[in-house]
Amino acid sequence: MGNIQTRRVIEGIRSYPLGDSPEEIKEKYNLKVVRKMSDNENIYGCSxxxxxxxxxxxxxxxxxxxxxxxxxxxxxxxxxxxxxxxxxxxxxxxxxxxxxxxxxxxxxxxxxxxxxxxxxxxxxxxxxxxxxxxxxxxxxxxxxxxxxxxxxxxxxxxxxxxxxxxxxxxxxxxxxxxxxxxxxxxxxxxxxxxxxxxxxxxxxxxxxxxxxxxxxxxxxxxxxxxxxxxxxxxxxxxxxxxxxxxxxxxxxxxxxxxxxxxxxxxxxxDKSFIIDCKKKNERERVYVCEQLRELGLGYFPSETNFIYVYTDQLVSEKLITNGLIVRQMKLTGYADAFRITLGTREDNDFFLAVLKRLCNEKVV
The missing domain is CATH 3.40.640.10 (Type I PLP-dependent aspartate aminotransferase-like (Major domain))
Structure with a gap:
């Protein structure tokens, strides 16, 4: 913009990657349902x-x-x-x-x-x-x-x-x-x-x-x-x-x-709400990790409401075309890595079903 210069220290900074909204992804890939499992929000809402x-x-x-x-x-x-x-x-x-x-x-x-x-x-x-x-x-x-x-x-x-x-x-x-x-x-x-x-x-x-x-x-x-x-x-x-x-x-x-x-x-x-959310999240975390192991996928042991998955296959780009929004984050030594926010059992089963299908297809 003309000769107006920004501060030199911010020239190399990139904006925080927010990605497309669920509505934009629906339109882009002609999807009826999109599940956003990328921002580590509490799927159970608030008190x-x-x-x-x-x-x-x-x-x-x-x-x-x-x-x-x-x-x-x-x-x-x-x-x-x-x-x-x-x-x-x-x-x-x-x-x-x-x-x-x-x-x-x-x-x-x-x-x-x-x-x-x-x-x-x-x-x-x-x-x-x-x-x-x-x-x-x-x-x-x-x-x-x-x-x-x-x-x-x-x-x-x-x-x-x-x-x-x-x-x-x-x-x-x-x-x-x-x-x-x-x-x-x-x-x-x-x-x-x-x-x-x-x-x-x-x-x-x-x-x-x-x-x-x-x-x-x-x-x-x-x-x-x-x-x-x-x-x-x-x-x-x-x-x-x-x-x-x-x-x-x-x-x-x-x-x-x-x-x-x-x-x-x-x-x-509202302490009871927090206790309930923690129990539900821990149950889903154990469940999803068990399923990931059965699929032969790597992940780091999590103490949060998300799991960081890494794989030799290019999976995350295909997840979004199947209606799943995850946070893509590269990991040295692997073709693909992504962070998936834990959801309800229904959300997690949907994610695991899509992931299993992609792995069986040997997506590369």
Whole structure:
């Protein structure tokens, strides 16, 4: 556009790949039914208490939301037994990632992360003029020793997505604790635990208790996943109060809308809904993994509501023409790899039937 130049640091950034909508895919491939199993949404929706509360508060839409998110913070403080000044609420936990890089990354600073993980870590670091140091996964899991060896005088933060997106894997609790203990206090350790509520493994580190010992630790969680509030965008960070104060300087004034705050408050209260969703998801996860093994397909052990599948056949492109939307993500050494969000038994059986047919056809 004329001679208007963008900042050099964003020239190599690609927009987040959202893909075609189900309606566009129906039209494109002349399909009657399309199942979207690509965005890790909670197929069981959200708590009925949330819906009721939103309907009852529609008359207040002309008011600005509470910019301090005080009520939700009070609730989270009681829920986790942490001080109120240790919380920051964001427009999804992704906003807090952005605020962390905005507040702490200078030109030339380095941020260490896995090579295959949530891509917005790298994007936000680069936007602020920082350098992303990507470390390959080891069998689908963060290689913490290799990440530690990448620390230099320029290292400002380290991202650990646990469970990891897109592989669904977790880091062992003893290994992660040793890693946290080894990191210098002037480097931020950001644990992204967006899928925390889905974890069933006893080998998962319960990180909350570490916050009062390690002042450089930041824990991110969200209401977008198991709580089923993805469209309302509410996430939160737990950290030292000094970090919260710095992030408040760079956040938007009214960053979380009124209905989103209310929905999160209600969702947090409905513990039975979360327990039910976790049980259903775990049952489907075990079932789908058993079926994948029978088909001879590889996958990483997941502690989330999705599974990362890898294969020597080009399958994922054919899935979409059969009415299944998955997230295509390449894996070194394999012809194809994709992330599939777990659905209902009906959704999962539909996916497995299509996958079995394609494998039998030896799609290449």
């Amino acid at each position: 009925s208490q949330v819906k009721e509360a939103i309907i009852n508060n529609m008359h207040n839409l002309y008011l600005y939301p509470d910019g301090t998110t005080a009520k939700l913070i009070n609730q989270l403080s009681s829920y986790y037994q942490l001080n109120k000044d240790q919380f920051l609420i964001g427009n999804g936990s992704e906003e807090i990632i952005r605020l962390l890089t905005r507040a702490y990354i200078n030109d030339g600073d380095e941020a260490i992360m896995a090579a295959t993980t949530f891509p917005r870590y790298e994007t936000n670091v680069v936007i602020e003029g920082g350098l992303s140091i990507a470390v390959p996964l080891q069998n689908g899991v963060h290689d913490l020793l290799a990440m530690y060896k990448k620390i230099t005088k320029k290292t400002k933060m380290i991202f650990i997505c646990n469970p990891n997106n897109p592989t669904g894997t977790i880091v062992g609790k003893e290994e992660l604790l040793r890693f946290i203990q080894m990191i210098p206090s002037n480097i931020l350790i950001i644990l992204d635990e967006a899928y925390y509520e889905y974890v069933s493994s006893s080998n998962y580190l319960e990180s909350i208790s570490l916050l009062n010992t390690y002042s450089n630790l930041v824990i991110l969680r969200t209401f977008s996943k198991i709580y089923g509030l993805a469209s309302l965008r509410v996430g939160y960070g737990m950290m030292h109060s000094e970090i919260v104060r710095e992030l408040q300087k760079v956040k938007e004034v009214f960053n979380v809308n009124q209905l989103a705050q209310l929905a999160a408050e209600c969702a947090l209260d």
